[in-house]
Amino acid sequence: MTHGAPTNIPTHGPDDLVVRGAHVLDPASGLDGVMDVRVSGGRVAEVGEGLRGTRSLDADGLHLFPGFTDVHAHWRTPGREDEETVETGSAAAAAGGFTGVVMMPNTDPVIDRPVVVSGLVRRVEGESRVRAYVSAALHEGLKGERLTEMRLMREAGAFCVSDDGLGTQSAGVLRNAMLYAKDAGMPVILHCEDHTLATGVVHEGVAAALAGLPGSPGSAEDVATATALVLAAETGARVHVTHVSTALSAALVGFFKGNVPGADVTADTTPHHLTLTDELVRTLEGMYRVNPPLRPEGDRLGVGGALRDGILDFVATDHAPHASEEKDLPLEEAAPGFLGHETAFSALYTELVLGGHLSLERLVGAMASAPGAWVGDGAGRIAEGAPADLALVDLSEEWTVRGEGLLSRSGNSPYIGRSLKGRIVGTMVGGELVQDRTGARFGSRA
Amino acid sequence: MRARNLLSLEETSRAELREVLDLAREHAAGPLDRPLAGKTVCLAFFEASTRTAVSFELAARRAGADVISLSEKGSSLEKGEGLIDTVVTLDSLGADAIVLRHPAAGAARIAALHTGAAVVNAGDGRGQHPTQALLDLHALSDRFGGFDELIGRRVAVVGDVLHSRVARSVIPAFRAAGMELAIVAPRTLLPLEADAWGLPVLPSVDDAIDWGADVLYALRLQKERMTGGSPRVPSVPEYARYYGVAKRHLAAGALVMHPGPVNRGVEVAGDVVLDASSLIPDQVGSGVAVRSAVLALTMGAVPSRVAA
Known part of the structure; x- marks a missing residue:
């Protein structure tokens, strides 16, 4: 197996x-x-x-370059094949230079049972152009209550576990799940968001204030990130913090990596958090709703610096296709999420490398080497015997x-x-x- | 003769274990001459129990003791009398031994500070359950042909070690008897410092068989660990797949033990409980003789071969 x-x-x-x-x-x-x-x-x-x-x-x-690996994508399969399929998602990934992709489990049905995992694995085998890894849910229905059958799902072909899209709200529940995931031998991808703080639709900043949009403060991410890091350090679970979007959360990751020996932690940020800011929400267009939300310039720079310095290990796109009827709406009513695969390299090369903020070598490291090493199997390097x-x-x-x-x-x-x-x-x-x-x-x- | 207590097996020695088991064997061989005649044994059960209470009561009566039980409904315990007050009361009534079951670890130790009677710990919280481990050793000695035959045997303790007082007595007692131990449990059912006992932790019962387990000691999994607010394990099928003792494990030559009551199909497959390789009935059967011996030793009702 x-x-x-x-x-x-x-x-x-x-x-x-x-x-x-x-x-x-x-x-x-x-x-x-x-x-x-x-x-x-x-x-x-x-x-x-x-x-x-x-x-x-x-x-x-x-x-x-070595093929890129995207550890965060939503191919909407099963359930919303009108938005993306394994075929189209993997075609988009290939168009963006990605050769490996991790599929998130917030589908319909949720990937939270062994039989659903094996069904998706079969579809991937038949349809995917790239290497596609199945992330199973950490909790049944992503509800943060009952553990999933992680060990049976791993035997069915799951690669990692995540409650992406919702995050796990209770620290006690999350700690228990980390311990169990460690036994199951699977890394945990964490979407860090505290729902008692994340009550808005955009970042709570100047742009939200002027536009009249309900904001979620940066603390909604930072508090949950801190909790996740503390628990990762205590449990020793293999934890990956995904879509880090604030300067403070990036600094927290850096603190744990530098000062807490027991923490087996990696982190990524997205092309859009590295290249776009919350200025865009002034348009009030549904297109620009995303979660975590676009942040102010200070966060963009902080996250970019953390990526440059290796505090954030790599880039993941959070490729999140949505039908036009879910995006051509007022921002408050739109579904959150951006496409990511096809523009990731070009956007980052244009904005960060040509802009003089990141070396080409580091960009390749952040899109290929580091995420490739994270999934393993020799991915992310050009060497004799490597795929x-x-x-x-x-x-x-x-x-x-x-x-x-x-x-x-x-x-x-x-x-x-x-x-x-x-x-x-x-x-x-x-x-x-x-x-x-x-x-x-x-x-x-x- | 002065009273000894049986509070914990954490610091027990091979000689102490042998003393109890030798006497238990005498009790098991047939009725002795009422060694506890004239003694008063009080059962103070602050927590529901059927088999342990019945086993102690039978053990005391067979040895000729008078028995007072505070475990019944309507007793002072149900009215909320505290631990120390109860112990002091029993002491004043002239109890020679107090058999105590309590939901908090350390209760037996505190009780012993407040009475001259012998205190026998019949289970305190997640702390200790010494007579369980003693009767387990009795059953094992019978199966393997003597106490000395236990040396070098390998025992895998399987399941909810975190919440188990049985494990906290079994591990040191089996070790003192010369057995080698390993733990099989998910981390969610282990203390954070899983190597607190310095034992290998294995990921499944199959791995325990590979490790060479002669005995699989399954612990009870409380239902709320599977279905409560934040369950420790995802499901019965997953738990049974990795932590359940099944027929294939017995076919590989292992014996199975369980302190009871068994959740059939969870810790132990239904067709395994009464298998020829199951010591579960022997464990229950060892209870009365072992507890008679413990009561006799603690009350000094037999010549002790080991200085207390």
């Missing part, structure tokens, strides 16, 4: 392929320069210069985000209309191109 991602991707390619002349950048393996990568049998066979193979892909002028999960990127390509151009079944991207730089040209999973804009770059017997 493996607990890795089920996938329909063949592990053995028909023959060798040499990706020729790309600038290979992989912080995990220490690669940074123009070289060739030979792929065989679904794995990286060789990295070097002047490599030979039966087929070649001319990657001159392109960058080659041939790769992202081929043209950093010079400029493109404008348009709803009709997205592969997701939904269109709720906050970047629509924006011009971004850097675009995924090809995404390879197990040696197979699952996203292919390579055009005429292929040749044989090169």
